[in-house]
Structures are given as structure tokens and as C-alpha cells.
Amino acid sequence: MTKQQVKSVVIAGGGTAGWMTAAALAKTLGGAGVSVTLVESEAIATVGVGEATIPAITKFNQRLGIDEHDFMRATQATYKLGIEFADWGALGESYFHPFGRYGFDLEAVEFHQHWARLRSLGDAHGLEDYSLNTLAAYQGKFVRPEPDHGSVIGQLGYAFHFDASLYAAFLRDFAERRGATRIEGLIESVEQDGETGSITALKLDGDRRVAGDLFIDCTGFRGLLIDGACGSHFHDWGHWLPCNRAVAVACEKQGEPVPYTRSTAREAGWQWRIPLQHRTGNGHVFCDAYLSAEKAEEVLLANLDGEPVSSPNHLRFRTGHRQEFWSSNCVAIGLSSGFLEPLESTSIHLIQMGISKLISLFPSAIEAPIDRAEYNRLMRDDFEHIRDFLVLHYKATRRDDSPFWDYVREMDIPDSLARKIELLQSQGRFFKYDAELFDVTSWLAVAEGQGLGPQGFNPLAQGLSDQNLRQSMENMRGAYAKAAAAMPTHQAYIERFCKAPPMDLKAKTA
Amino acid sequence: MKAKRLSVIGAPLGVSIVGAWLSARWLGPGRELTMAVSGAAQTSSELLLRPSMLSFHGELEISPDTLIQAASAEPVFSWTAQTPTGAISIPFSPYGVSRSGVEFHHYWQRAGELEDVSDISDFSLPLALENAGRPFNLKEMGQLPVQFGLRLDQARYADIMLQFAKQAGAKITDDTNQETEADFVIECVVDVESAAWRGSRIGLSAPDDLSGAESQVFANAARRACALIGDLSDQPAERAEFNRLSENEADRIADMRTLLVAEDLQHSASPELLRKIDVFRACGRIPTEDFEVFLSPEWLAALRARGVQPRRYDRMADRLPEAELLSWLTQLRRQIEQITSAGNPS
Numbered sequence: 001m002t003k004q005q006v007k008s009v010v011i012a013g014g015g016t017a018g019w020m021t022a023a024a025l026a027k028t029l030g031g032a033g034v035s036v037t038l039v040e041s042e043a044i045a046t047v048g049v050g051e052a053t054i055p056a057i058t059k060f061n062q063r064l065g066i067d068e069h070d071f072m073r074a075t076q077a078t079y080k081l082g083i084e085f086a087d088w089g090a091l092g093e094s095y096f097h098p099f100g101r102y103g104f105d106l107e108a109v110e111f112h113q114h115w116a117r118l119r120s121l122g123d124a125h126g127l128e129d130y131s132l133n134t135l136a137a138y139q140g141k142f143v144r145p146e147p148d149h150g151s152v153i154g155q156l157g158y159a160f161h162f163d164a165s166l167y168a169a170f171l172r173d174f175a176e177r178r179g180a181t182r183i184e185g186l187i188e189s190v191e192q193d194g195e196t197g198s199i200t201a202l203k204l205d206g207d208r209r210v211a212g213d214l215f216i217d218c219t220g221f222r223g224l225l226i227d228g229a230c231g232s233h234f235h236d237w238g239h240w241l242p243c244n245r246a247v248a249v250a251c252e253k254q255g256e257p258v259p260y261t262r263s264t265a266r267e268a269g270w271q272w273r274i275p276l277q278h279r280t281g282n283g284h285v286f287c288d289a290y291l292s293a294e295k296a297e298e299v300l301l302a303n304l305d306g307e308p309v310s311s312p313n314h315l316r317f318r319t320g321h322r323q324e325f326w327s328s329n330c331v332a333i334g335l336s337s338g339f340l341e342p343l344e345s346t347s348i349h350l351i352q353m354g355i356s357k358l359i360s361l362f363p364s365a366i367e368a369p370i371d372r373a374e375y376n377r378l379m380r381d382d383f384e385h386i387r388d389f390l391v392l393h394y395k396a397t398r399r400d401d402s403p404f405w406d407y408v409r410e411m412d413i414p415d416s417l418a419r420k421i422e423l424l425q426s427q428g429r430f431f432k433y434d435a436e437l438f439d440v441t442s443w444l445a446v447a448e449g450q451g452l453g454p455q456g457f458n459p460l461a462q463g464l465s466d467q468n469l470r471q472s473m474e475n476m477r478g479a480y481a482k483a484a485a486a487m488p489t490h491q492a493y494i495e496r497f498c499k500a501p502p503m504d505l506k507a508k509t510a
Numbered sequence: 511m512k513a514k515r516l517s518v519i520g521a522p523l524g525v526s527i528v529g530a531w532l533s534a535r536w537l538g539p540g541r542e543l544t545m546a547v548s549g550a551a552q553t554s555s556e557l558l559l560r561p562s563m564l565s566f567h568g569e570l571e572i573s574p575d576t577l578i579q580a581a582s583a584e585p586v587f588s589w590t591a592q593t594p595t596g597a598i599s600i601p602f603s604p605y606g607v608s609r610s611g612v613e614f615h616h617y618w619q620r621a622g623e624l625e626d627v628s629d630i631s632d633f634s635l636p637l638a639l640e641n642a643g644r645p646f647n648l649k650e651m652g653q654l655p656v657q658f659g660l661r662l663d664q665a666r667y668a669d670i671m672l673q674f675a676k677q678a679g680a681k682i683t684d685d686t687n688q689e690t691e692a693d694f695v696i697e698c699v700v701d702v703e704s705a706a707w708r709g710s711r712i713g714l715s716a717p718d719d720l721s722g723a724e725s726q727v728f729a730n731a732a733r734r735a736c737a738l739i740g741d742l743s744d745q746p747a748e749r750a751e752f753n754r755l756s757e758n759e760a761d762r763i764a765d766m767r768t769l770l771v772a773e774d775l776q777h778s779a780s781p782e783l784l785r786k787i788d789v790f791r792a793c794g795r796i797p798t799e800d801f802e803v804f805l806s807p808e809w810l811a812a813l814r815a816r817g818v819q820p821r822r823y824d825r826m827a828d829r830l831p832e833a834e835l836l837s838w839l840t841q842l843r844r845q846i847e848q849i850t851s852a853g854n855p856s
Contacts, residue, residue, distance in 0.1 A: 006825075032828035108535065108569065361793060364822040370792030374785070378797075422747040427740060431751060433800050459741045463538050 010212030014040030017334025018218035019171035026178040036180040052345040053159040072498035077162035081137040087265040095449025098133030099157030116457035135484035142490040190229040226332035232324040241319040248283035252306035256491040268404035290404040388417040396450035428454035517692035524698025526671035531732035533678035557664035558722040561657035583662035587636035601636035603656040616823040694742040705756040758801035794820030
């Protein structure tokens, strides 16, 4: 039994996680003699996680060999240059978290150290003046950086906003063309080996049975296999990230879509706005200990750009992760593996991380304790790194206008985060840990944007004379402003390269 | 305003590497750097600089050519380590070449299950170059798809770095009581303990039992100190970060030492090293820690030398048809032979 080779993978659940997994496994393992089967039921609605992504998604698509513009057209996608955060540090304040870096290093000293020094000399220019992503985003500009674009536009980082259900459909087509098999059916029970507890088959309605060697749980928050069958408990981080509910609704788009996500802090949580080509996605993430669902929905509907085109969809979630992401012969990917609120658009990224680690550690035998332990360690690290960055958004606030903000402002935080904040705040020091997703640009954007930015600077930044420093920084600002001005508008770029066909919103969302 | 005074004292190798970096990166208006060497460098001793030291020198604008001419440096492609069963060569670059994101050793292992194939070291260009028995000039090196380090005279190298620091404005002295005058002291020794920053003093130490590690550790420490000591005032957060990184580095070096020399690996290895062994044995993958000194091909060579073999290869290696796999391996060996024997790499 334990030496049995893994020849068949069964994925339970479609949706974004299921079809991303099926597409990647069919592409990479199809030639290695591993069959991929996905079981899903049209009777079960998918959560449609994501819609907003981070730049790593471009690598996932590239590895699958997906043409970016085909993908954009198929998923009604727009480009994303970063996230605007409004009312997070304090009411009335806003800042931008860009995907591209800030400035250029000077004299082998990081850019932000020079910026902090310039500020100490009385200069009022903010970090955003040295970010092409920020300038372009607020001017509604976009161009895809190409190798011959030079070093300024080469700094532009981007991701996408897309319709997650269309992305799943796009990947379904991709996976099925590469040999993945889809079975329509409701999973009624999970069959397990009486001795080892490993999963042997999924039992479907109509007395059908789908056997496999390795099972991927993509059944969403339910965790039908990882929780129900394998009993992997949930590690709860609700005390650090207390939001536990969301209400989502799509609305008609107003004007041209902007190339960024907006996150607006509310009384007991925050609201997202994600512009797509055909509509705008919206949602309100909140903590039900401080706000009722009715009130949250009322706040959401009162703050839409256009008329709603769907009924509000209420979701409950727990923040945290499974103690074991991979248990026995079952690997949880997507919402079944854990959940971190979509404040930094990391949900699809965590799916991607689960898939890439599974491919790296793909077991030859059903029983693979070492591979499993390594997978669990790596995924736990990913979750913890992202958790710290999300908690920073709540901790670094001066808001005192509601009990929710009082709680998060005063709460204890993980030691790893406290150490990072202390280093960043004193003299802008930042050390990225090995597998950490967010780099100094991200940490600096949020910390500075919410009032916890560097108070000093590295004395090494004093190598330039005051005059040289002022001139160099002015030159940089000029280069960014000029590059942003020369870029086409986001809408013009979409029109030219990846315009999606019109969709009947009411028919689709009905 | 009184100038901030930093002293770097101790063994010649450490003082010269750390001092050279600080003279280029830290020294500036209102700052003084004094370097005091205690004892002479080992004049007859050879020093190995690992490949990453080339970028360290590059940032100081010291070219490999300078080191070749002034310190009789020669390119090296691997280092030698002692194990309980004898000496082994550890290459700086991977065996074979990876393909479609799958490392070569997985393909090699699969081929070995299909038919007899020669040892994986026969597919190592760096090892073949090391054994080629002829010198390689820098122009050739630039065309070869391998990383290389330099082997050179330690005393002359230390002298080059000291002169560099002097030209950059550092004061060189043989007065080892400099520390009494300084606001902050960095003391460099060579042994096997880890570095630590306490109060206004950093004790840097580097191991002398793993070839190439001592210069690398001093260079890493120089970068780290430079990034964190700032204006030499006491900074608890920076100090803690320096010590954390230094401990991680020392732990990884200790892991390599254990892997190479321990008689009983299973009972001597740290949890991190055990994980490397277990995961490699399970699936041929080498997990990395938050901070690594040695490259993946080095761990691979050391693991194999100690008899740790993967039970299976990456399934993605199966995507290559058998005939194509075997012919590819034959071509690889032929190319390696051509490169090393022709003296004119293609």
C-alpha cells in the first residue's frame, strides 16, 4: 500500500482553486503519466475568490504558456498597478501601495534612505513622487513594460483584476484540452482506507465512485476532505485579523476602469472596489462583533460607483490556516487550506503557491511523510509572512473613531512583526526573509502611508552633498513624471490589445 | 562636531576585508576609520575566494584581473573538503544543466534506472575544468557557463585590500590599542564561533576549517555591519537583527561542517540539516533555510558524498522521452569533453 505509485490525481471542487490546480497539473504532469480528474457540481456555487491579484500571477500564466492578451479578453480583465488605501492611517488620509519599486539606489545606498534624508532637510515630496506605478495609476495610464522600454518603465510592476469565474472557465478549457477530465457530480461521501485512513475514492450522487491516489481538496471553506475526512484542524488567527465576514456585490462600471484596486477603511472593516472591463466588483469585509450584517450591506450599497447588477452575497470566514495543509494523501489548496482576508489580494497567490509547491514535491508514493512535512512547513511560512503584512495595516492606525479600530490599534502583534516594525521605523531598515512575498517597497508604502514610516535614515545616505542629493532626486521625479505622461491611457491600451467582448451583466449574474 | 571613530582590529584577513568595505561604504565626512592589524598574514598560505566574492570586489571596483596580477590569483571551480572517507571536490556550479525547471540530477537518476550511466560527477563541467590540467584566462572564463572563484596568496590579497582601504581614506596602523580611542570597535578573529554585536563592539569570527568560508563570512559581516551600525550609536533593533543574521549564517556553516565530517549524521545533525537530509532522501529536493551560505550544488555534492541518495527523482523528469534523455546525456558528456580539451570553449 505505502509503495503504491501516484498515477491519478482527483481534484474535489472546481472554482478558481480547482481549475488553477487542474490546469497546472495537466500541463506539468500530463506527460509524466499522471491522470488529472476534477469533480464539481454546477449545483454548488463557487465563492469566486480573488478578482484582484499581485504580480506573481503573471508567472503562473507564463508557465502555463497562456497568452496574456487572450487571457485578458477571456476574463474581462483590467491591469492593476497597485492598491489605494483610503482612511486607514486616519480618516481623510490615503496612500498608494505600488507594485513597482520606488526610485533608484544612489551610491549603492537604497533609494528610500536618500528620500528619508531629503525629507529631514525639509523637502516635502512623498514616496509617490518616485513611483511610476503610483503616478501612472492616478493618471489612468498603463503600458506593459517590454525589455526595450528602458530602466524607468522597466520598474513598472503589474497584476490583473479579472472575473474569477471567467478565469476558472478559461482554465477549465485549458486543462481539458491537455487531458484533464471533468466529472459533473455532487460529492456525497469520502471513502477511506480502514487501516491507514488515506482517501481511496470520492462517492458521488447516482452511486458513482471516483478513485484516485492523491486527492486535492478545493471544496472551499467547507474543507470536505481535509477537514471532514482527514481531520486537519484549523489554526485561528482571529485575534490578529478579527474580520470574519464579507458581503460582495457587482455594480455597473462608471467611466473607464482605473488601473488599481481601492481599499477604503470603514467603521469595522474595509471596502474593496475592483474595476473590470464589464463591471466593478465591490465588497465589504467586516467583523460581526462590531457591525451587523445588515448595516455592513447598507454601507456597501451606499458606497457603490454604479447601480448594483447582482444581489449582495454574504460570506462567513475564519482567518488562519489548517494545521496540516497536506494530510495523509489529501492536499488542501485554496479556501479549504486557510484564509487571509483579501486586503492585499493574496488569495489567488496562495493558491498559486500551493500548486507550485505541490509540483515541486509531487510524491511518487501515496505515503510521502517527508514531502508532506516539507510542504506543510513551506505553506505555513507563506501564510505567516502574509499574515504579518496584513496585521501591519490594522496595527499601524491612528484611528480612534470606533471600538473596532481601538481594538486593532491596541492589540498585541506577532513578535516577528514587532521586530520588523521596529527596524523599519528607526532608520528604514528592512531585511526580507527567505520566502517572504512582500518586499521593502510594500512594507515602506504601508508603514509610511499609515504614519509608521522611518523616523531616521541610514547615515550612509550622507555620502552625497545636500545639493547633489536635491538634484538627483529632482531628476528622478522628472524622469518618472515624463514617463507617466508619455504612457497611453489604461483604456487605450486595453482597446488596442485586449478588449473583451461585451457581456450581458444581468443575464450572467442572474 | 567630534568625528565618529570606528576601529577595525584583529587578524589581517578579516581587518583587510571588513576595512576595505567600510572604507568604501561607510567612511565619509565626520567619520574616521582606523584599521589595526595584529600579527602577520600567513605568507605561505593560500586563500580561496568563493564566486560571490567576485561581486563583492566588483562593488569595490577591484577587478579579478587586478587580483590575478597582484596576488597570483587563479580561477577555481570547486573546493575540496575532507570527509571520514576521504577528500571530495565540491563544485560551485550545478551538475549538468537543468531542463524545463527540473534539476539535472533528477534526469540523471532516471537515466540510471533505465541503463548504466556514468557517475554524476562526469556530467560536471566545473569538475572537468578543475581536472583539465591547464590554466584558464579571464576571457575564457567569461564564456563558460560556470561560476568560478579565485585561489590566491592570502598575504598579498590582504595587502591589496589594506591598500585599497588606505586610498579610500582609512588610517592603517599597527597600534592595537586603537580600540580605546574609538566609538565603536569591530574585532576580527578566525575561529569557529559566530559573530556577535554587544554594546559598542562587534566580534567577527570566521571558520578556518571550510575552504572559502572565512573570507565569505568576513565579507558578509562587513556588508551587514555597514548596513546596520549607522552612526555608531547603540541601536537595539539593529543589533538584534545583526546578531540574528549572524547566528543563522553560523548555523548553516555548522550544518555543512556536520554533514561533511560527522561520523553519525543522524545524531549529530541540527533539525535544519536533518530536514535537508530527509527531504533530499525522499524526493531529491534540497530545502533552503532563511539564510544560506553554500549553494545548492554544494549541498548536493556533500549529501551524495556522505551516501545520502534520493529514493526517487522528480516526476517531471519523466516528461522527457527515454531515447531523448539518453541521447541528451551523451551529448552533454561530449560537450564537456570538447570544452575542456579544446581550450577554446564554444
